[in-house]
Amino acid sequence: MVIPETPGKVVAPLSTAPAVAGHTGGTFARMSKRGVAGSGSSDGDAGTAFWLMAPALALYAVFTLLPIAATFWLSFNGSAGFNTSASFVGFDNYAKAAQDPIVWKGLAHTFLWLAYHVVMAGGLGLLLALAVSRLRITQVFFRAAFFLPHLVSLAVVGVIWANIYDPFFGLMNTALTRIGLGAFTQGWLSDPALVLFSVNIASSWQGFGLYMLLFIAGLQNIDHSLYDAAEVDGANAFQKLIYVTLPGLREVTTFVVSLAMINGLKGFATVFVMTNGGPFYQSELITTYIYRLAFQSQDHGLAAVLCILLSLLAIAITIVFNRWRARLSQ
């Protein structure tokens, strides 16, 4: 709480405190000065700060740090299910993971899944944002309509799309047959070459609405005078898109891509519900394999190794992406 020392005096804002400290200002200003000078009484402030942060730190420790530590511990142990008397096995689980062909398959599928998600969900979000933002009266309706799938849980989306893909009763094959395209009917969830793509469509369908809204917000921030200037220069619609709209969406695009990548890496629910990684591992992601190892095969050690691998993957992708982003903005 800020209490002026002398009634009527204006308390200096924190950002300007060093400039005015010494002859005016209130608590914030003094705290700031002490912080800069590093005087002895800052111990008390640090103590207060610690106790204020303690509840959040405790929650963070219990729900984040502790599970991370437990995952590392598990990765060096051979465990039989929930048996707490696990035995130390060193790097055996890591060696096992390196030799497991399903891990490599899952890894490859995870990258493919991520790419599909960025292109399909992110791409569709951009296209729809461009289309919807041109509407005047019906924009609110379409914005809401396209965002609606995002409110549906991924598990429910999985059930809905599994029924759509049903080879005998499903909407997809029935519709294709009805419009005379029976030759294009597929085993959407049984064809090894199609299954990951098919499931990703369901996942992207749930996700594109959010990306669309972000792109619409980005479009609204583009200075309209740039379009006027482009028009004066004789730019056509395509040129305006390439030279005004897309550069104007650069910040939003990088945000959407990073969000889509994180969401892509977290891909689990739709695959779990629709195929459980099958048929014969053709839609196996690292996440679905982790689940089956941990909760079906009870191999918690190997599952923990894969959790660590997934985390490292997420960290690596984030670093590479951020560097690329920084280079781009230079």
Next chain:
Amino acid sequence: MLKFLARTTALAAMIAVTLPAHAETLKMWGPEQITEPLVAQLWNGIKADFEKANPGVTIEFMPPTGTISNGAVQAAIQSDAGPDVILTNSGIGRISVVKNAKQVMPLTEQYEKRGWKDQIYPWLYTELKSQFGGEIYEVPDGLDALGIWYHKDVFDQAGWKIPATWAEFEALMKSIEATGLQPIAIGPRTTGSAGHLFGNLLQSASGKEVIGKALRREIAWDDPSVAAGAVRLQKLVEAGDIKKEMAGLDLDGASRLWFNKRAAMFVAGPWFTANARKAGYDLTNAGYAPMPSDIKGAAIPTGGVGWSWLVPVNSKQPELAMKWIDFTLSDAVMKKRAQDPASTMIYPREIPGVEPPTPVLKEIFAAAAGGVGYNPSVYLPGPVLDTYFQVIQGLISGQIGGEDGMKQIQAKMAEAK
């Protein structure tokens, strides 16, 4: 003052007398389908009978969120706020998971002390005793008997019948396919469903003895005598008798195909009566027969222990849990369940004079009267199961051959030693 104290003491004594001496709650995980009105009616009746026989005791049902196969039972026990007694899908493969995790109590002593060993089939007791070096961790509640379900009207109209030999069965599949119907529906996205058909094919091609030996690791799974069933599945897929698209179906999708009579046959157990009832299928039209086999005596359903009672090590009411199991094994409860329209299984001992509630159950009981073969899904060790189910999916989607698939299962068996 003395008067007040005397009155208070008397009142307290009266309350103590009128209240049950020992108010206890037994948290019970299961049964499955408790949310179905017919099932709920049966179990609420059993609960009321138990509570009446044990004043002060309340049974609290915990609707199961899953099974041992998907870790739900383990998580419930681990939470330490979980059930005192559990009814769940069992079989040695699943039980070994919770046994190895030291999550369930050994019940061997109780079999002797409470006479449970005489309340189940002798062969069943022998089998249970042979599984974990003489220690028993479950009390069987129901047995499975997986075989072919077919539509009586469709078969009658076409003049079909479930034949005796494999060659005739292949010919039947061809005839069915020629009419535009799917010969067999299967939903391998649901692992159990994949295992039901595959187990039947293994039993039909190799017989009970050989599959038993493979499960006990006395023969390798890639031995031609065991792999024959997998090769049969591969050939059925190659011939188009089982469509590759089936690999994209789950149990519900495959059942829908059968209930709508777009598929002629379906491999399932007595529990399928519950699915049929839910789908509004006329159960009097359902026929049941074991998968044909050229091996003498091998045309029998597959199965084994389907559902069992378990007592978690952290049960707050272990004694009450034992009492409850005593109660469920009693003649009165067995008869009540076996005669109830919600009945969907074979009981762990013979119940004389009980008429199964549906004709198809009568057929299943008759087919299983001479014993059942092995459904590997419930006998294989946990770490092998995932590979087993994925291989079945691989066979149905045409990604792998029978021999290669069995090699993968064998490799996993060797690893799981």
